[in-house]
Amino acid sequence: MSLEEWQRRLEAIAPELIAELSEHKEPAKGLPPLEGVEGGVVMRFAPNPNGPPTLGSARGIIVNSEYVKKYGGRFLLRFDDTDPVKKRPMPEAYRWYIEDCEWLGAKPDQIIVASDRMPYYYQAAEELILAGGAYVCSCEQAAFKELKDKGIFCPHRDQSPEEAMSLWAKMLSGELQEGQAVLRVRTDMSHKDPAIRDWAAFRIVTAPHPMVGSKYRAWPLLDFESAVEDHLLGTTHILRGKDLADSERRQRYVYDYLGWIYPKVVHWGRIKIHQFGSFSTSKLRKAIEAGEYCGWNDPRVPTVRAMECRGIRPEALRKFMVDLGVGETDISISMDSIYAENRRLVDPAANRYFFVWDPVKLQIEGDVPEVAKAPLHPTSDRGFREIPAGNEVLVCNNDLEGLKPGDRIRLKDLCNIEFVSMEPLKARYVGTEVESSKGKKMKIIHWAPVNGLPIRVMGPEKTDEGIGEAGIASELGKVVQFERYGFAKINCLGEPIVACFAHR
RNA sequence: GCUCCGGUAGUGUAGUCCGGCCAAUCAUGCCGGCCUUUCGAGCCGGCGACUCGGGUUCGAAUCCCGACCGGAGCACCA
Incomplete structure (x- = not known):
């Protein structure tokens, strides 16, 4: 049978197959689609303001805001500044994030500062305690870890909500000192992943916070603060680094106790840049304070401000970050692609x-x-x-x-x-x-x-x-x-x- | 130790969900040529990859199993 004959027979038997064959799969352009976007999305970028945005932050800012542009909705900038000591916020950095977001073409529709919203977290904590979802644990950190690794309940775990509530009051009032107690979420001590077992939601920190001073002494940890905020803000989709991959499974316990609905989550891998090696905001901060660089916009530094200072256009950064997509693979990128993108933009304009x-x-x-x-x-x-x-x-x-x-x-x-x-x-x-x-x-x-x-x-x-x-x-x-x-x-x-x- | 995730050219990326349009896309990089009073831009051409081993199948980058490699979490950090 000749090719034409086959063709004719196929057409007679199954014309829909021919149609399907001739229909070309469109090569995916831009960001991968999100699920459940009917009615728009609410997405947030949630940094700790302990330095200005870096290129890594730029990815978060750009991709989140790009999705909001694509599906309609709101883009939120939220400062997760709930550690007054170990990740001590820089008061200037709040402004830097806002400025850099705008410069990147991602002006936030709303700005949320966690340290301003402590009453919400306290309220959620109390609801959680009343629902039997949390207890006050006064185990020493190392002792608890040992129990946790073995999957054994700690002595405080069988507290009644009333007992827990009165101990919680002591955390707030000052009767319990720093290090003496934490509020723990009751999850599953026999969960096969030790990372999920009874995690801490609040601890006592007496050092003053740069923004709110000594107003509070019980501070929420990231997983709790973020869980509550995402619910309060109506976040529909979370873009999260792989380093926080456990957060969803941890936070779901809180959501289940309180009857909330968990947002959709997409993870992405770590990003490293050839020309800058591995960097962290805290490392940069040290080097800058030591005078190794002339500031946060020094051209040798991978901050958004440094890019601006060097004449890198925000559009080049946006294009680049969108092209990277949101894969879970850890990537090691080169500035070359950003430069090529920027050159295209800048060459016609530059004298x-x-x-x-x-x-x-x-x-x-x-x-x-x-x-x-x-x-x-x-x-x-x-x-x-x-x-x-x-x-x-x-x-x-x-x-x-x-x-x-x-x-x-x-x-x-x-x-x-x-x-x-x-x-x-x-x-x-x-x-x-x-x-x-x-x-x-x-x-x-x-x-x-x-x-x-x-x-x-x-x-x-x-x-x-x-x-x-x-x-x-x-x-x-x-x-x-x-x-x-x-x-x-x-x-x-x-x-x-x-x-x-x-x-x- | 326990748990989770991932592995497509030098670097990223598309394709993987729903196996045949894939002798695998695009960008960047590199090489060569053209053009240009810049080592810039532009144009043309070229290089270069499905981690490995089994299995299922007429057919596997795509599904299954195993190995290997890489990353992450198991904080009173974010």
Whole structure:
């Protein structure tokens, strides 16, 4: 039977199969779909404000807000600042998160600060106690762990709700001291996963909290605070790191006791960045306090502010994070993709300038034009910059490597020269026509006027000092391209002008 | 020790739920060419992967079992 015959027979027997075959599976674009999104979603990003957002935070901010954009609903920024000591919040960091969210194009619809909402947690704790879901445990931490590992009940576990309630009151009143008691959720001491067994919901911390001082002495732990908040806020979907993968199974006990409905959860793996290695906010904070970096926006640091400072566009970050998706695999990414994305955005907009690093003076005999006219952009017609030239200019020292007297090169947008001597550095003018340089495939280098502006370019790997043309001073806050060097953002017009390097 | 999760090119990613459109997608990277008064941009071409072993099946990246590798949790941290 021929192919055509088969085709015809199939059409006769099962036309729906043909239709299915010809229907192409659309390649999935963007983020994977979420379940149960009818009526919109409520999603939150919940950091501890103990430093500014990092690239890791950016992923959380962007992906959460992207889903809200996709399905409609509300994007919440919630500060889980319930540890006044070990993860001590920084008062400035609250503002930093809000600013960076907005900069990333993810302005929160609501901002929640956990330390402001303690009464809710106390109320939930009491409901939980009354429902028989929690007890006050005064075991020593290590002793409890031992029991827990063996799956044995601790002596406090059989408390009645009334007993638990009166002990809870003592936690709040100050009759019980720090370390003497915790409120525990009654789960299942024989649960096969020890991580789930009777976890602590509240502990006593007497140190003042940076935001609310000594107003409270019983502080909820993350799993409890977050469980209550997600219910209160009507969170529909939670995006959570794999490190918190146990939270759902723990928090479900609270939800079940109180008759709440648990949100849908998606996990994602850890993210590491080649160029920055592994970093943590607390590690960064230490290094910055020690003066190793000049602040949270130092170009060597993986914070969102540092990206902004370097001229990375929020759109580049968004595109990148959306492309990463939400896999549970741990990933190790490279900044290269972000740079490529950003270059696409920034290249059409950035004016071109000459910046000469490691400058050396070059004397040129002859009729060198007094001023060069160079386009601000190679392809879009944005006019010209005028650069004073003359018989003395500056060039990069490393462009001289391998050159000898008699060699000819072209100074871009100026003229062609022939080297007369390398030490001292002298050359002579041999014409201005581009054509003669082109035909001979002459090397083309850039240069700077001797009375140019001192420039410092700080980058993630190194800092370069040199001289640039005067027009750079009119680009404050903008990204420019230093020809044959890379893109940088002009951040400060002092002496020197300070720019941050973005990428090549 | 107990528990959970994951393994597609150098790096990410699509496909895995519902096995045949997959001799496996896209991006980035790398290599070569063209173009360009920048080592930038653009254009063209190329490189490169289903962790391994069994099983089920006419057919497996996709389902099952095992191994190996990697990550995470078992805090009075978030």
